[in-house]
Amino acid sequence: MDYATLIQVSDSALRLATPLLLACLAGLFSERSGIFDIGLEGKMLMAGMASGAAAYLTGSVWLGMFAGIGAAILFSLIHGVASITFRGNQLISGVALNFLASGMTVLIAQALFHQGGRTPPLSGGARFTPIELPFAEALADVPILGPFYAEVLSGHSALVYVALLAVPTTWWLLYRTRFGLRLRAVGENPESVDTAGISVVRLRYSAVIITGILCGLAGAYMATGLQAGFGREMTAGRGYIALAALIFAKWRPWYALWATLLFGFLQALALRPDVIEGTFGLAIPVSFLDALPYILTVIVLAGFVGKAIPPRAGGQPYVKER
Amino acid sequence: MTLMKSFLGAAASLALCAGAALAEPALIFDLGGKFDKSFNEAAYTGAQRWADETGGSYKELEMQSEAQREQALRRLAQSGANPIVMTGFAFGDVLNTVAPDYPETKFAIIDMVVDQPNVRSVVFTEEQGSYLVGMMAAQASKTGTVGFIGGMDIPLIRKFACGYVQGVKAVNPDAKVIQNMTGTTPSAWNDPVKGSELTKAQISQGADVIYAAAGGTGIGVLQTAADEGILSIGVDSNQNHLHPGKVLTSMLKRVDNAVYDAFKAGEAIEPGIHVMDLKVDGVGYALDDNNAALVSDEMKAAVDAAAEKIKAGEISVHDYMADNTCPVE
Numbered sequence: 156m157d158y159a160t161l162i163q164v165s166d167s168a169l170r171l172a173t174p175l176l177l178a179c180l181a182g183l184f185s186e187r188s189g190i191f192d193i194g195l196e197g198k199m200l201m202a203g204m205a206s207g208a209a210a211y212l213t214g215s216v217w218l219g220m221f222a223g224i225g226a227a228i229l230f231s232l233i234h235g236v237a238s239i240t241f242r243g244n245q246l247i248s249g250v251a252l253n254f255l256a257s258g259m260t261v262l263i264a265q266a267l268f269h270q271g272g273r274t275p276p277l278s279g280g281a282r283f284t285p286i287e288l289p290f291a292e293a294l295a296d297v298p299i300l301g302p303f304y305a306e307v308l309s310g311h312s313a314l315v316y317v318a319l320l321a322v323p324t325t326w327w328l329l330y331r332t333r334f335g336l337r338l339r340a341v342g343e344n345p346e347s348v349d350t351a352g353i354s355v356v357r358l359r360y361s362a363v364i365i366t367g368i369l370c371g372l373a374g375a376y377m378a379t380g381l382q383a384g385f386g387r388e389m390t391a392g393r394g395y396i397a398l399a400a401l402i403f404a405k406w407r408p409w410y411a412l413w414a415t416l417l418f419g420f421l422q423a424l425a426l427r428p429d430v431i432e433g434t435f436g437l438a439i440p441v442s443f444l445d446a447l448p449y450i451l452t453v454i455v456l457a458g459f460v461g462k463a464i465p466p467r468a469g470g471q472p473y474v475k476e477r
Numbered sequence: 478m479t480l481m482k483s484f485l486g487a488a489a490s491l492a493l494c495a496g497a498a499l500a501e502p503a504l505i506f507d508l509g510g511k512f513d514k515s516f517n518e519a520a521y522t523g524a525q526r527w528a529d530e531t532g533g534s535y536k537e538l539e540m541q542s543e544a545q546r547e548q549a550l551r552r553l554a555q556s557g558a559n560p561i562v563m564t565g566f567a568f569g570d571v572l573n574t575v576a577p578d579y580p581e582t583k584f585a586i587i588d589m590v591v592d593q594p595n596v597r598s599v600v601f602t603e604e605q606g607s608y609l610v611g612m613m614a615a616q617a618s619k620t621g622t623v624g625f626i627g628g629m630d631i632p633l634i635r636k637f638a639c640g641y642v643q644g645v646k647a648v649n650p651d652a653k654v655i656q657n658m659t660g661t662t663p664s665a666w667n668d669p670v671k672g673s674e675l676t677k678a679q680i681s682q683g684a685d686v687i688y689a690a691a692g693g694t695g696i697g698v699l700q701t702a703a704d705e706g707i708l709s710i711g712v713d714s715n716q717n718h719l720h721p722g723k724v725l726t727s728m729l730k731r732v733d734n735a736v737y738d739a740f741k742a743g744e745a746i747e748p749g750i751h752v753m754d755l756k757v758d759g760v761g762y763a764l765d766d767n768n769a770a771l772v773s774d775e776m777k778a779a780v781d782a783a784a785e786k787i788k789a790g791e792i793s794v795h796d797y798m799a800d801n802t803c804p805v806e
Contacts, residue, residue, distance in 0.1 A: 160681075167677060170674065249624075267512060269512045276700070377670055382697055382700065386693045388667040388693075389693070391664040391667055422671075422674075423678075426671075426675050429655075445661075
């Protein structure tokens with residue numbers, strides 16, 4: 156693999172990793188507060204549909220993005236009501252929301268636009284346009300680092316940079332603020348948080364709302380950044396890969412960045428069978444590369460590479476008193 | 478009582494007679510819905526053309542869920558509709574069980590072979606249409622490298638790919654064809670994001686015309702090709718209008734003709750396998766205002782000449798599904 160190809164694959168990897176990263180961080184907030192959320196996929200779909208539809212109707216990509224965030228928060232709150240207020244099974248609620256989103260997005264888009272469950276193609280101000288980072292042109296001639304900066308880092312839509320900035324922000328929020336300490340505590344031992352006089356319910360609700368915001372960004376990025384409109388089932392399982400990445404990252408923000416970048420890189424590499432053959436000297440089936448994120452996750456779960464320990468109170472509804 | 482009975486009987490037989498005399502054809506749309514800008518809409522266009530020409534009317538039904546298939550078929554058959562046309566291979570299994578129960582009713586299924594005495598199975602020679610657009614791709618390409626992006630890796634899509642490559646090589650034997658399949662699961666039909674990335678990857682390898690036979694994934698391919706300033710080729714219905722001036726052409730599958738023919742034949746429709754090939758305008762390429770500037774007279778002449786030769790049997794395009802191999806790569 157020559158350097159130009161590596162640059163191209165990395166560029167593609169960053170684009171493919173962004174929705175995974177946003178969804179992974181979304182899952183991180185929820186699961187760190189003790190609410191398992193396998194409904195990331197459904198929330199991203201809802202956000203994609205809402206942002207595609209709103210961006211088309213208003214002509215503004217930003218209004219579309221807020222509509223997407225709104226739709227994802229709505230789904231988060233349904234999950235919250237089911238699993239926090241009514242103490243239902245979090246996995247079942249998540250699965251149900253995925254099914255609901257899968258059908259509802261197509262239904263709404265079909266009712267609005269009659270295009271087979273798609274939203275009409277967006278153009279102009281209704282799409283995210285690439286942002287050139289400062290000095291990208293000037294630095295492009297610098298050997299090695301220049302092309303990397305100009306081709307890989309520069310020239311993505313705003314949400315890619317939002318996603319990258321979300322990583323240090325999440326780290327700071329979780330490990331350097333009072334809110335973060337409480338959030339982590341409520342996922343490990345909600346009784347002690349409650350004993351300290353802090354509302355478990357309120358903390359968990361704020362966590363699922365943050366999950367909604369991040370899923371909303373992921374969905375909006377796919378429908379209005381990467382694509383020019385929503386298509387049925389367009390998330391194509393990315394919500395599940397994000398969950399795998401979350402386990403792979405052991406529920407930590409910086410690891411989440413590396414995990415999703417790795418998964419994104421594997422996906423980008425799978426698009427270039429010729430490069431794989433040229434580099435490794437043998438043809439690796441594309442389906443193997445597609446499966447690799449899951450295989451890696453299973454290896455991590457099995458405890459071969461460090462131990463992945465989920466938040467201790469995850470999945471259990473909190474009952475104040477019996 | 479007996480009087481009542483005979484009245485009822487008379488009414489019933491009258492109704493039956495009326496049903497037989499006025500047997501309306503019926504059309505069932507698959508889950509994509511009537512206005513999906515693709516497969517089902519083409520079927521609708523064909524039915525509408527028949528209605529406009531003959532002044533007749535037809536029944537139609539849009540599927541809302543997977544579970545409705547059998548119920549919908551039986552309801553239409555009981556209502557006396559004849560023939561009943563359905564779009565999409567997904568009806569295959571259901572039709573196989575329903576058709577024997579209504580031996581008097583004729584059915585037609587598109588894109589699937591159902592072996593029943595009262596069923597017409599309409600299949601298309603996608604390799605011939607793909608051959609023609611492959612020729613156009615090779616002529617329009619300046620780099621000598623063209624691309625193919627398929628949806629799910631199944632023999633039907635390899636059939637598209639194989640015909641396309643044969644067409645490309647017929648014009649330019651040295652041309653390079655980059656082939657990618659989106660995936661191996663049904664989600665490969667609906668992953669426009671991956672379609673976009675595949676397009677970018679093929680562009681970086683030098684491709685400047687890309688043919689997408691990938692359902693919803695193809696929307697992402699056409700979009701990215703238009704954004705990046707290269708040409709793309711649409712599939713199934715005429716997709717030239719999606720990005721005017723940026724879609725070279727579309728490989729047409731004339732589902733509308735299949736529906737029109739079936740409606741026109743009415744109850745006398747012939748059962749058995751009905752092949753829609755170039756000869757009967759079953760497949761072809763799209764030329765309209767949106768791509769007129771992209772297709773030179775020279776290109777058009779070459780493609781039309783090849784089409785004539787295929788019709789006459791002078792050029793035979795290999796069908797991948799015949800032996801699951803492709804002679805060229």
